[in-house]
Amino acid sequence: MYKKILLVYYSRTWITRKVAQYIEKVTKCDIEEIIDTKSRSWIFWYILAGRDASLKKLTKINNIQHNPSDYQILIIGTPVRDFTMATAIRTYISQNKNNLPSKIIFYCTMWSGGDRSTFQDMTHLCAQTPIWTIQFKTKEIIKNQFSQKLNKFLTNTI
Template identity: 35%
Template sequence: MKTLLVYYSRTGNTRDVASKIAGEMECDVEEIRDTQKRSGIIGTLKSLYQALRETDTVLEPYSRDPADYDLVIIGTPVWAGKPSVPVSTYLKENRSKIKKAAFFCTYGGTGEEGTFRRMAEILESEPLQTMAITEKEMKEGTCDCKIEPFVRELTS
């Protein structure tokens, strides 16, 4: 099965999880790049506000077409109980091209269920698999116990 792993990361947490997934399975990787500046406190506040309002953003051009893949794994940080604005935008722009999807998210508090629900609503289909990794699990180095079964389920 030809697989694409797509993710957006503002702080690096989602990028770290994406790297671990990519290290466990054979897949192409694409980082979603936003044209808006989202660093610092102003960037954080703007990101949360836009997530709550479900506004779209302008993304840099992609290097890979999700239509060329059997499975697209999509990773996002949780912003205000929703997927990040860049990931929501990517899903809206590519929903007709994504045949099968799996989702993962990184988060500090709560919101993974709402994030996955919203991603499924945008795609108009349920994911094959989901995985949520907390910031605490990342700091303690215990997220591998979730990544390995996630990858195993997707590759079996």
């Protein structure tokens, strides 16, 4: 028996998490936070986060609690890092790419741009076209101006 939705996300400064928590509240989905367990100081992390993402490096992540293949729909949320997905999300997809449900959805958060290349990279890595993608600007999340767009998206897709 399949459960309906699993939402997997990574968030360093809680912006992508805010969207994840909203989707969890509305859809009652299961949720899994991916944590980059490689220890780095804040400043060192900031310098390396962009470089590691653009070099398509992998990292160490926490043990996951939910098997994505137990679900009908998998939503993956990531911040944009140097025009691609966060390293922790790249690692999650790499470790689970043979285990994904047939319906996947991507969302990303970003300052201004990079969503298209991020979604292309995620599609390529999953070897599967998402049924939907949606992007949010950091400032619309900070100002709580994302719920209307998100509600429309959830009503149309889930």
